[in-house]
Amino acid sequence: MNIGFIGLGIMGSRMAANLQKAGHNLVVYNRTAQKAEALVAKGATLASTPEEVGKQCRVIFTMLATPDAVEEAALGQHGFLKEMPGNSLWIDSSTVNPSFSVRMAKAAQKMGHRFLDAPVSGSLKPAETGQLVFLVGGAAQDLQEVRPLLDAMGKDVLHIGDHGQGSSMKIVNNMLFGQIMGAFAEALKLGTSLGITEETLCQTLLNGPGGAPFLKLKQEKLLTRDFSPEFPLEWLHKDLHLAGVTAYEQGIALPTLHTVKEVFAMAKQAGLGEQDFSAVYDFINPTK
Template sequence: MQTKQMKIAFIGLGIMGSNMASHLAKNNLNLTVYNRTPKNFEHFGNSNVTIADSVKNAVKDADIVFSMLSTPQVVEDVFFGTAGALNSMKKNAIWADCSTVNPSFSIRAFEEATKYNIRFLDTPVSGSKIPAENAELIFLVGGEENTLNEIQPYLNVMGNKVLHIGDIGKGASFKMLVNMMLAQSMLVFSEAILLGEKMGISKDFLLDTIPNLIVSAPFTKSKALAIKSNNYDVQFPLEWMHKDLHLATITAYEHNQPLFLANLTKEIYAGANQNGMGRDDMSAIYKFLELKK
């Protein structure tokens, strides 16, 4: 990677963030990382990554701050207000928020960042654990193109495509559409498999065949393997899919747009979450429906 050496901070080292930050570390960048809760930093091996003891110390010298946090409330807690990260960042630094949040929150984050003379981009990603491990994420960006150009080399390290969707909030908007379709597609696929079983068709045949049909979303191939082996190790936590559906319904309300199917889907994921499947992969929605048959 050839670019002007900048100081980078990465905030949030969960399933996605730890893998994303590890790719930056492998490129010998000037990287500082921070996680709110104690974390195993084995992803970074023997690299010269600095592990900060507070978010303020993580961001204070950074030219670019990436964040990958779980919910809008967590982003607000970490970044907003006099005790937040924005108050400790350098003037004219860039904050690129990779968290999945609702578009109106991204606009609010931009407004908050502007108070501190911080440049902001919403940069959520399309992809889950495996694409993050393989640097195959797609970044969905909202904000100024010139600011995007400055961080693009680092996005290219963590992913293999960058889509500039539009102005502030548009990256978050597009991510919302992607996850809304992902959740519903997983539900439709699960219902089809379960009905097929009830009609006497082999479960293995269904799981081997339906994902290869033109009517099926490509991601169902990997989810079929999970269902077949009854292995719901987390790639995309079901509880965060439920959260994303909730954010979609909030956004629909803000725009006076009915979401009949997404609201129903949200309640089904809520049921699975309530039944202790929140930390399973989102494909565990099949397991939840199976219990109801």
């Protein structure tokens, strides 16, 4: 059986490679074809459009940067959905807003297909080593059907609930990351302004009750100011934006989220968008 994989960026290329390693035949598509070369060299078929992927696969994964890109690939002029054999299964691992996932689920169903939103927790390294955590929304039996594929790419699969709830959990998760990262950056800013070293602050705070595990992983980046991207700041900013839009759709207020979002927007404006999202610290507390 062929497995389709659309979107071969930082994350997608590594996830697809793990599927390939597990013995699956891949049909891949990426806007920039050269990103597919490594996969093709190991036997993957390169499609020239999403539509061509659709013709050859009953299971397709998408891992794209924005809801618009996902919609184009699935439902656009050369979209894959209309070409897939009846009752196929589309798994969207992109980080999108929950209402978008629900809309895609309906669009798939209307065309006789099945859908799972299955975004992942974890960035570059876990993608490479197959240690991602999948947060899945949709029918339990659909999940069961593709569970071996997810296991090839991740260490854990959490079935959160119905269509959209995988995306919901992902957005909530990344919103929490953004807020904690921003908070930690402000804590270091205040502490260093008072004459405490970054080292002492990190050691004290990260070994204390506020030391969230991912902050410990970012510590070296902060101390060395090497913000090479694991998860780019502009992506986190996008996720905070999707969280804000979702809050609006739900009719709820999230004041602090919105302020943090604007701090990340300022960091992006200042040119840090392609750095790791921990570079928000470089915006809040620049070295002179």
